[in-house]
Amino acid sequence: MLDPVIEFFARAFNAIGRGIGWLIAVLLWPFVAVGRWYSHRGWMIRLPILLLLLLLVIGYGHFIWSAARWTNYDPDYPDRYAFVSGGANPGEPVAEGEGGKCQPSAIVHVTSDLIDYNVNQNTWVPSMPLSKAGLFGLDWKYTPFLDNKAAFQLGINQVIRRTTVELVDRLGRVRGTSQINQNLQDARQAMAYDEDAWWLTFTPPFVQPSTPERQREALKALNAFNAELENCTGEFDARSDNLLQFLDRITGDIGSTSDILRQQMEASNMGWLDVRADDRFWFTYGQLYAYYGILRATQSDFSDVYKDRRIDLVWSRTEEQLRAALNMTPFIISNGNESSWIMPSHLATMGFYVLRVRSNLVEMRDILDR
Known part of the structure; x- marks a missing residue:
């Protein structure tokens, strides 16, 4: 039978x-x-092809190694800084016996270190030729491979860009009436450069500065500005209205990312098969990773405002939520139905953390605006 x-x-x-x-x-x-x-074929044809294949193997090996290896990643990196609480504001003289030095800016320090992390401690993946070439012409972001680190770096870069703009427009000048600091202006212009530029291009003049080169220029300019503050020749306006505006810009930046997550969740619920979920997730993760350090530095630079307006408690909640979000490091990013128990929605969970951070930033803004 x-x-x-x-x-x-x-x-x-x-x-x-x-x-x-x-x-x-x-x-x-x-x-x-x-x-x-x-x-x-004869060796006159076979040898060039063999060399070309060898170059491709070496090139892809280097690209895969660079895209898969995360150097010095540490979600607790803000703990390494000796942030000042209740001391002198940036640009103001420090305690006696310090040789007539003034206080540098923690925001500038952390921003320059984030640039160093992106382009010196790690290879800047988005401008690598084989990253730009994609997989047989298909952008890596439309595949489940080798795009996570690039998205993470771009998320950090978004925060650096936002911070350099705010330093030029508000924080690095007095009441918006003083002259723009040239070092900060140079840093902003360098960070506004294309994110995927390589040193060779198909358009005249065919040779251009690469993205890492321009970001290293921004790093030097930020360090030069902090040196001005330390030598008591620079200006940093640590007023409550400047802090309010800075937090407002951060809130808007995070809110925009939350909307990107929502759109991806609505566009697909394919779980582990959603090839765009991973780069959306890691871009957001990079933003929160960078803002974790920037906001810790902001608390140091505006320590008088934090204490006078009593927003320490709200800030502590924000810090806890940022750090909790950085605990999310799933091996495979899933964008499934929110009620699914097989393929969860990591984007929904990350979006939840983003909204919690945003709500606390809004609360801090409201306290400062009273």
Whole structure:
């Protein structure tokens, strides 16, 4: 009685085996055809092709190593700083016995360190030629491979750009009437450069500064501004209205990212098969990673305002929520239905943390605006 059933499954598995074999043959046919063509060519043709293939293997090896290796990643990196609480404001003289020095800015310090982390401690992935080339012409962000670190770096870069703009427009000048600091202006212009520029281009003049080069210029300019503050020749306006505006810009930036997460959740619920979920997740993660340090530095630079307006308690909640969000490091990012127990929605969880951080920033703004 079982013979017909056994025969059915045997035929089914044979058919599946033949189908898989046919699919593999179709996929390998171009490579087999090229191999046959290559074997019948002379060394004048074979040698350049061999060198080109060798360069591609080396290039892809370096790209994969750079895109997969995260150097000096540490979600607790703000703890390494000796942030000042209740001391002199940036640009003001420090305690006696310090040789006539003034207080540098913690915001500028953390921002420059984030640039150093992105382009010196790690390879800047978005401008690598093989990152720009994609997978057979398909952008890596539309694949589940090798785009997580690039998205993380771009999230950090978004925060650096926002911070340099605020330093130029408000924080690095007195009441908006003093002259714009040239070092801060140079940093902002350098950070506004294309995020994926390589040193060679197909348009005249065919050679250009790469993105890492320009960001290193921004790093030097920020360090030069902090040196001005330390030598008591720079200006930093640590007023409550400047803090309110800075928090307002951060709130808007985070709110925009929350909307991006929402749009991706509405566009797809394919769980682990959603190839855009990972870069959306890691871009947001990079933003929160950077803002965790920037907001800790902001509390130091505006310590008098934090104490006078009694927003320490709200800030502590914000810090806890930021750090809790950085505990999310799933091996595979899933964008499934929110009620699913097999393929959860990591985007929904990250969006929840983003909204909690945003609500606390709004509360701090409201306290400062009273």
